[in-house]
Amino acid sequence: MDQIVIRGGQRLKGRIPISGAKNAALTLLPCALLTDEPLTLRNLPRLADVDGFGHLLNQLGCSTTIEGSRPEDFGRVMTARATTLTSTVAPYDIVRKMRASILVLGPLLARAGEATVSLPGGCAIGNRPIDLHLKALEAFGAEIELASGYVKAVAPGGRLAGGKFTFPVVSVGATENAAMAAVLAKGTCVLENAAREPEIVDLCNCLVAMGAHIEGIGTETLTIEGVDRLHGATYRVMADRIEAGSYACAAVITEGDVELVGAKASEMEATLAALRAAGATVEDTKGGIRVAMADRAQPVTLSTAPYPGFATDMQAQFMAMATLGTGASLFTETIFENRYMHVPELARMGCDIQVKGRTAVVRGVDKLIGAPVMATDLRASMSLIIAGLAAQGTTEVNRVYHLDRGYERLEEKLQAVGADIERISAG
Ligand code: UD1
Numbered sequence: 001m002d003q004i005v006i007r008g009g010q011r012l013k014g015r016i017p018i019s020g021a022k023n024a025a026l027t028l029l030p031c032a033l034l035t036d037e038p039l040t041l042r043n044l045p046r047l048a049d050v051d052g053f054g055h056l057l058n059q060l061g062c063s064t065t066i067e068g069s070r071p072e073d074f075g076r077v078m079t080a081r082a083t084t085l086t087s088t089v090a091p092y093d094i095v096r097k098m099r100a101s102i103l104v105l106g107p108l109l110a111r112a113g114e115a116t117v118s119l120p121g122g123c124a125i126g127n128r129p130i131d132l133h134l135k136a137l138e139a140f141g142a143e144i145e146l147a148s149g150y151v152k153a154v155a156p157g158g159r160l161a162g163g164k165f166t167f168p169v170v171s172v173g174a175t176e177n178a179a180m181a182a183v184l185a186k187g188t189c190v191l192e193n194a195a196r197e198p199e200i201v202d203l204c205n206c207l208v209a210m211g212a213h214i215e216g217i218g219t220e221t222l223t224i225e226g227v228d229r230l231h232g233a234t235y236r237v238m239a240d241r242i243e244a245g246s247y248a249c250a251a252v253i254t255e256g257d258v259e260l261v262g263a264k265a266s267e268m269e270a271t272l273a274a275l276r277a278a279g280a281t282v283e284d285t286k287g288g289i290r291v292a293m294a295d296r297a298q299p300v301t302l303s304t305a306p307y308p309g310f311a312t313d314m315q316a317q318f319m320a321m322a323t324l325g326t327g328a329s330l331f332t333e334t335i336f337e338n339r340y341m342h343v344p345e346l347a348r349m350g351c352d353i354q355v356k357g358r359t360a361v362v363r364g365v366d367k368l369i370g371a372p373v374m375a376t377d378l379r380a381s382m383s384l385i386i387a388g389l390a391a392q393g394t395t396e397v398n399r400v401y402h403l404d405r406g407y408e409r410l411e412e413k414l415q416a417v418g419a420d421i422e423r424i425s426a427g
Helices: 022-034 048-059 092-097 100-112 131-139 170-184 197-209 241-253 269-277 312-320 344-349 378-390 412-416
Strands: 003-006 013-017 039-044 063-067 078-083 114-118 143-147 151-152 163-166 190-193 211-216 221-225 235-237 257-261 280-283 286-294 301-303 328-332 352-355 359-363 373-376 394-398 419-424
Touching: 003 378, 013 412, 022 039, 022 048, 022 078, 022 100, 022 114, 022 170, 022 197, 022 241, 048 063, 048 078, 048 092, 092 100, 100 114, 100 131, 100 151, 100 170, 131 143, 131 163, 131 170, 170 190, 197 211, 197 235, 241 257, 241 269, 241 286, 241 312, 241 378, 241 412, 257 373, 269 280, 269 312, 286 352, 312 328, 312 344, 312 359, 312 378, 328 352, 344 352, 344 373, 344 378, 373 412, 378 394, 378 412, 378 419, 412 419
Parallel strands: 013 257, 039 235, 163 190, 301 328, 373 394
Antiparallel strands: 003 394, 003 419, 039 078, 063 078, 114 151, 143 151, 190 221, 211 221, 257 286, 280 286, 328 359, 352 359
């Protein structure tokens, strides 16, 4: 297995291009299943999960062609076309490797009137049930059965009737699945307490470009009036606000100065506020956002929350940043129950972190010492990279495949701003 090796202590300085957002790509790709016309997505990140989703679409009868695959290109253009669906089954083998596969449930149900999708099961950061995905679809008229580890959903008469669902807990994935199911319903579907993440706005904008009728985009109530058919479209995937935030933390911990090219401040206000609270200079530039730090980070108090709150996907990276801070930082994780798996690994590098239930206290130390560490999930992996960039000596990050799921050409981007980082291929 590949390893990433970092010799820490280099100040990051320069421009980092921000890729298309993984989480937006993973909900835009299944939109191709909603129409027999081509959907062209631009600025798709080059990531293992995006490739995996392409394969899933192929299994369902949707063709995919990719342009812009020269190695020097960031971002690719994919055209996906589901002229006819040849299958409505997302099998265990694919769903188990990529949780986001569950996002074909809504579109398949909308287009074909039925869908059979393997239950994703547990994952490293908690149980992650899909009950809300199913309840929302039921509220719109789907009949749902669970058997042999699969969800089978059927729209009686071939089309969902419409209805109203109020989410008891804000769920990004369930909002996405329900919105994609709703666009071809016979009647109107209303989603209350819907997630408002920028990736959901991106999804809704793409659906509208395909001919969907959606009101309330960006608010907690989405009203979707079903249409008889959708058409093809060309759509550009938004910039990855989590990737941008991750590199911002790397800049702060190395007391660097970077421009996150392509990042949009309006989509990551909570992250930028937290960077400012830590003492960073954050300013808009013509091409993106500049983040600079002249000193050690000041302590922060952060609690994760649905958008527009502080993203759970940024918690591990800020925690890494806080390990070299000037005092005690306090973190509260409210979204996932098992999202401190980076803590024991960070401890191997000399961090002082105490976890009690959902809270973690990070006391800043004067130095980190590089060590062999193991990545456990995507954002946890990034926290180890961030710590490694500032640690003395060499940090070896193992299980790099987690990073490849979510960071397009990480080592190349970091090398370009001065980091001493390389990938050692297992060969
Ligand atoms: C998405 C993101 C992930 C991010 C998360 C929260 C993608 C591919 N992934 O994950 O990176 O960390 O949003 O911002 O976009 N829940 C239920 N029942 C359900 C669904 C969710 O109880 O049916 C709970 C979850 O266990 C969790 C909370 O709701 O506690 C939020 O999860 P959700 O927003 O659904 O996360 P994902 O869509 O899986």
